[in-house]
Amino acid sequence: MTGRFDLRLLYSREDIAAVVRALAKRIAADYAGKDLLVVGVLKGAVIFLADLIRELTIPVEIDFIGLSSYGDGVTSCGEVEVTAFPAAPIEGRHVLVVEDIVDTGLCLDALLKFLAARSPASVRVCALMVKPARHRVGVEIAYAGFAIPDKFVVGYGLDFAQRYRHLPQIYTLEEAPVEGQLASND
Numbered sequence: 001m002t003g004r005f006d007l008r009l010l011y012s013r014e015d016i017a018a019v020v021r022a023l024a025k026r027i028a029a030d031y032a033g034k035d036l037l038v039v040g041v042l043k044g045a046v047i048f049l050a051d052l053i054r055e056l057t058i059p060v061e062i063d064f065i066g067l068s069s070y071g072d073g074v075t076s077c078g079e080v081e082v083t084a085f086p087a088a089p090i091e092g093r094h095v096l097v098v099e100d101i102v103d104t105g106l107c108l109d110a111l112l113k114f115l116a117a118r119s120p121a122s123v124r125v126c127a128l129m130v131k132p133a134r135h136r137v138g139v140e141i142a143y144a145g146f147a148i149p150d151k152f153v154v155g156y157g158l159d160f161a162q163r164y165r166h167l168p169q170i171y172t173l174e175e176a177p178v179e180g181q182l183a184s185n186d
């Protein structure tokens with residue numbers, strides 16, 4: 001371990017914009033004429049949600065939910081607790097959960113149980129990124145953007161120790177090589 005990290009570009013602004021537009025188009029078609037409540041998961045999904053709703057051609061209400069997770073401190077949530085509750089009523093409404101990333105799926109699983117207990121008319125999930133290789137629970141993601149490899153990603157709302165959320169593109173966090181160390185194919 002070097003303790004130092006490099007950022008490697010994974011998705012550019014253009015890649016992200018194209019996927020957000022395509023997701024919004026599908027969502028707008030599916031929910032036309034319906035009362036839709038979009039619930040963003042704090043904090044990572046804030047940037048994605050802001051871009052997504054501006055591409056929607058249907059009116060929506062937005063709200064947020066805060067979760068705190070106790071896992072390895074970086075990627076996964078062992079135990080999940082709701083720390084900030086949506087103010088909007090859930091009962092009888094069509095709810096679209098907006099997540100930046102689904103890794104193990106444990107956060108989403110807990111969130112879906114929280115919502116189901118409040119009797120929504122329907123609940124679907126829109127996630128910008130999914131990591132299929134890491135899913136530990138089966139969660140259905142109706143609107144998935146990028147399927148990504150098992151890498152830690154930052155930028156576009158996603159952090160590492162609260163850093164990098166502001167970056168407009170998405171990067172993988174790569175351990176920096178130790179000085180003087182040869183790459184394996186050298």
Ligand SMILES: O=P(O)(O)OC[C@H]1O[C@H](OP(=O)(O)OP(=O)(O)O)[C@H](O)[C@@H]1O
Binds near residue numbers: 104158
């Ligand atoms: O699929 P999982 O393994 O449950 O992980 C996914 C969750 O982890 C991240 O949130 P995080 O807890 O890092 O909080 P943040 O959004 O405030 O950064 C991400 O925004 C998801 O909510």
Ligand SMILES: Nc1nc2[nH]cnc2c(=O)[nH]1
Binds near residue numbers: 076101158159
């Ligand atoms: N920033 C960030 N948070 C995560 N939470 C679960 N997976 C990830 C990831 O790859 N990046």
